[in-house]
Amino acid sequence: MAVPFTTYLFSVKKEIPHLDDDLILLLNEIASATKEISGKVRKAGLLNILGSAGKTNIQGEEVQKLDELANEILLESLKNCGKASQVASEELEECIVFSNSGYAVAFDPLDGSSNIDVNVSIGTIFSIHKDSVKKPGKEQLAAGYVIYGPSTMLVMSLGKGVVGFTLDIESGNFLLSHPEIKLPEKGKIYSINEANKNKWTSKGLKKFTEYLKEEKYTLRYVGSMVADVHRTLFKGGIFIYPADKKNTNGKLRLLYEASPMSFLIEQAGGIGTTGKERILDIVPQSLHQRVPVIIGSKWEVEKCLEFMKEE
Ligand code: AHG
Ligand code: MN
Ligand code: MN
Ligand code: MN
Secondary structure (H helix, E strand, O other), rough: OOOOOOHHHOOOOOHOOOOOHHHHHHHHHHHHHHHHHHHHOOOOOHHHOOHHHHEEEOOOOOOHHHHHHHHHHHHHEEEEHHHHHEEEEOOOOOOOOOOOOOOOEEEEEEOHHHHHHHHOEEEEEEEEEEEEOOOOOOHHHHHEEEEEEEOOOEEOOOOOEEEEEEEEEEOOOOEEEOOOOOOOOOOEEEEOHHHHHHHOOHHHHHHHHHHHOOOEEEEEOOOOOOHHHHHHHHOOOEEEEEEEOEEOOEEEEHHHHHHHHHHHHHHOOOEEEEOOHHHHOOOOOOOOOEEEEEEEEEHHHHHHHHHHHHH
């Protein structure tokens, strides 16, 4: 049988100095919380947890019932495990502080909310720092996501490459299915919401997407960052959520979307940039700050930066 998640963590302890028993316990808590979320997602239509929760969050978004439920499940897990110093969530205005030392967890409990009611892949994203969430992404101890797709997969990095687990319904375990996920140097897919093209503030970006069309790239855009990044990790290419006239810093949040996803993409051999700077170098100024996101294979990201520099 493939290696279960917990067994894997203990097996790599000697290679990863910061992976102590407390962090293993915390990662297990997150994994089990996402198993519970996966169970709810897979029968959402039977549980009256679809649709709007009838409130607006700090992001100005209409909160979905599943956003709220996933948030509660993760919060409960992190509180009970007693290893988190503080927790930041897309769905919480403020950081919850449990203690002044320990593991600081930032998470997007349910990413891709616009896809919940139409049964398209969604996910959960998490990022773990020592003591405080407000550190640059390059200092993450662990980052990952769970994608609730045709199968439920947990993809994670502890700073030594990227590894993937698949939820086995029979055993209820995340089992090692992808021991080493490496991003292809170059892909043939680009992923961006072209409906916003006339609002993009970078002319170079427009020229870049036109260039990709001439190069016969395919456009794939799910609208769930977890799904679009997961495909990019496996197929290569580029995912972009740029700055536009409405969202001058883009839409995606640094702490629990851009930073963990950039960590994974870099660990898999790719690049994560805002177009101006490496995403993992940014020192967070505020909990929900947004940054433009250009992540993916080296070839496409470097080509995109070339076009953006020419404007
Ligand atoms: P969330 O559902 O956590 O608020 O995130 C939604 C994000 C991200 O998943 C996706 O890449 C992006 O919103 C899609 O935005 P558009 O619908 O504006 O393209
Ligand atoms: Mn949201
Ligand atoms: Mn999200
Ligand atoms: Mn979300």
